[in-house]
Amino acid sequence: MQLLQDILKDVTVLESHGPLDVQVESITFDSRQVQPGVLFVAMRGVQVDGHDFMAKAAGAKAVAIVCEELPAELASGVTYIKVKNSGQALGLMASAFYGHPSRKLKLVGVTGTNGKTTSVTLLHKLFRELGYHVGMISTVQNQIDEEVIPSTHTTPDAVSLNALLDKMVKAGCAYAFMEVSSHAMVQQRVAGITFAGGVFTNITHDHLDYHGTFDEYIKAKKSFFDMLPASAFALINADDKRGPVMVQNTKAEVRYFSLRKVTDFKARLIDNTLQGLHLEIDGHEIWAKLIGAFNAYNLLGAYGVAVLLEEDPMETLTILSSLDTAAGRFDYIVSETEQITGIVDYAHTPDALENVLNTIQQIRTPLQTVITVVGCGGNRDAGKRPVMADIACRLSDKVILTSDNPRFEEPQAILEDMQKGVKPLDFKKTLSVLDRREAIRTACMLAGKGDIILVAGKGHETYQEIKGVKYPFDDKQVLQEALQQLGK
Ligand SMILES: CC(=O)N[C@H]1[C@@H](OP(=O)(O)OP(=O)(O)OC[C@H]2O[C@@H](n3ccc(=O)[nH]c3=O)[C@H](O)[C@@H]2O)O[C@H](CO)[C@@H](O)[C@@H]1O[C@H](C)C(=O)N[C@@H](C)C(=O)N[C@H](CCC(=O)O)C(=O)O
Numbered sequence: 001m002q003l004l005q006d007i008l009k010d011v012t013v014l015e016s017h018g019p020l021d022v023q024v025e026s027i028t029f030d031s032r033q034v035q036p037g038v039l040f041v042a043m044r045g046v047q048v049d050g051h052d053f054m055a056k057a058a059g060a061k062a063v064a065i066v067c068e069e070l071p072a073e074l075a076s077g078v079t080y081i082k083v084k085n086s087g088q089a090l091g092l093m094a095s096a097f098y099g100h101p102s103r104k105l106k107l108v109g110v111t112g113t114n115g116k117t118t119s120v121t122l123l124h125k126l127f128r129e130l131g132y133h134v135g136m137i138s139t140v141q142n143q144i145d146e147e148v149i150p151s152t153h154t155t156p157d158a159v160s161l162n163a164l165l166d167k168m169v170k171a172g173c174a175y176a177f178m179e180v181s182s183h184a185m186v187q188q189r190v191a192g193i194t195f196a197g198g199v200f201t202n203i204t205h206d207h208l209d210y211h212g213t214f215d216e217y218i219k220a221k222k223s224f225f226d227m228l229p230a231s232a233f234a235l236i237n238a239d240d241k242r243g244p245v246m247v248q249n250t251k252a253e254v255r256y257f258s259l260r261k262v263t264d265f266k267a268r269l270i271d272n273t274l275q276g277l278h279l280e281i282d283g284h285e286i287w288a289k290l291i292g293a294f295n296a297y298n299l300l301g302a303y304g305v306a307v308l309l310e311e312d313p314m315e316t317l318t319i320l321s322s323l324d325t326a327a328g329r330f331d332y333i334v335s336e337t338e339q340i341t342g343i344v345d346y347a348h349t350p351d352a353l354e355n356v357l358n359t360i361q362q363i364r365t366p367l368q369t370v371i372t373v374v375g376c377g378g379n380r381d382a383g384k385r386p387v388m389a390d391i392a393c394r395l396s397d398k399v400i401l402t403s404d405n406p407r408f409e410e411p412q413a414i415l416e417d418m419q420k421g422v423k424p425l426d427f428k429k430t431l432s433v434l435d436r437r438e439a440i441r442t443a444c445m446l447a448g449k450g451d452i453i454l455v456a457g458k459g460h461e462t463y464q465e466i467k468g469v470k471y472p473f474d475d476k477q478v479l480q481e482a483l484q485q486l487g488k
Pocket residue numbers: 029030031032042043044045046047048049050051053152153154155156157181182183184210
């Protein structure tokens with residue numbers, strides 16, 4: 001419980017009506033959650049405008065309402081606060097409500113199109129091994145040390161985020177590592193959060209359904225570095241051409257990492273096999289268990305963060321070399337009878353798919369056939385569908401196009417969008433199988449001794465989202481069962 005006037009301390013109030021010395025029991029931006037004593041924040045959304053629910057919130061006895069536009073009629077017994085931006089106000093108020101938890105630990109945010117989950121997972125594991133209590137906020141799951149807290153978003157809303165950070169502080173966490181999505185930046189989910197550092201992994205074509213243009217997407221990512229304080233570091237992948245743009249206006253101390261240039265943190269990829277990576281980082285050779293050239297970037301980024309947080313470089317490298325990957329990220333099984341390698345990967349963007357397939361191409365032998373099963377999600381960026389089909393064809397011997405979370409779109413229509421990317425010369429090696437289970441089974445039937453099957457797109461997810469319902473579905477399990485049933 002906090003006084004409204006205390007919660008509002010950092011907020012620029014344009015107008016206020018009603019007492020400010022009232023007690024606020026909790027904060028919500030959903031009128032359906034309002035109970036007596038709750039502060040309701042009206043937010044403009046993609047579907048509806050939260051301002052349309054102010055009367056409902058007042059009727060449910062909200063103690064106060066924060067909004068960008070006051071209603072024509074003010075309900076009695078409710079304090080109304082007008083602000084310029086509800087999202088920003090929500091962030092600042094949520095931080096104040098929970099006693100600014102982000103200032104009580106060292107919080108590092110990771111942003112970029114790919115590599116966020118892997119990076120924060122590596123950092124969480126690394127700092128646990130270094131002996132700290134550590135929090136993690138990620139797409140797959142949130143964690144306080146080994147306690148798992150289910151995750152609904154890559155970056156939670158401002159109230160959930162501050163509540164989670166508060167829990168981490170109370171559990172004695174000295175560090176927390178979190179993913180910062182571009183959606184979160186636009187919606188100001190991290191407003192009021194104090195970061196000790198920020199990491200930029202890379203940026204490629206994604207989420208254009210939400211951001212509209214690539215420039216807007218870049219701007220959203222850049223705004224994370226704009227908000228970092230002077231006391232923070234900004235660790236940037238120098239091999240991504242948008243790296244320097246990210247830190248054009250940052251106050252943070254800028255550091256770069258690279259596999260190609262001489263920068264603050266430098267690595268060289270010596271070998272990349274199905275058994276792991278052989279790297280040279282800052283002049284020291286290490287063998288890591290992670291597979292794929294892109295993981296060299298994730299390892300180097302994690303190393304850079306640890307060194308910037310004043311950890312011992314040698315100890316950091318020793319621990320990094322012992323770490324496993326995050327769930328569903330180049331996860332693999334090898335079948336018993338025919339030694340078929342089945343790889344499950346979360347790659348659901350053109351760049352990630354290209355990376356995974358390039359990795360497989362680098363580590364395959366000429367005798368191994370590479371079969372890719374891939375789909376594209378519904379109600380998301382449609383532009384990437386033909387691009388992903390083309391990449392799959394270019395870098396595989398056989399391709400099975402299928403469904404992947406069609407959501408409210410017709411799966412057949414998504415498949416047809418993907419088929420447009422298949423070049424005439426590739427028609428022969430491409431099949432379309434609408435049902436994902438059947439598609440995986442078909443791949444297993446086509447696979448011969450020692451071949452490689454990549455099932456891309458869902459990784460750790462254990463469901464298929466069809467018309468608002470999440471049906472249980474686990475790529476790795478389906479793959480394993482199909483190989484077993486076929487006696488392979
Ligand atoms: C596109 C998007 O980001 N949507 C988020 C947004 O929802 P919205 O804009 O659709 O909200 P809305 O339904 O229009 O409602 C507007 C406001 O009215 C309120 N409302 C609504 C109805 C009502 O009866 N009463 C009421 O008060 C709502 O609570 C909301 O505050 O605000 C909601 C509350 O914070 C989020 O849960 C929701 O995330 C949805 C579920 C989502 O899928 N988001 C994804 C795209 C997302 O954020 N992804 C990124 C990661 C992307 C990546 O890198 O892969 C993430 O950080 O997770």
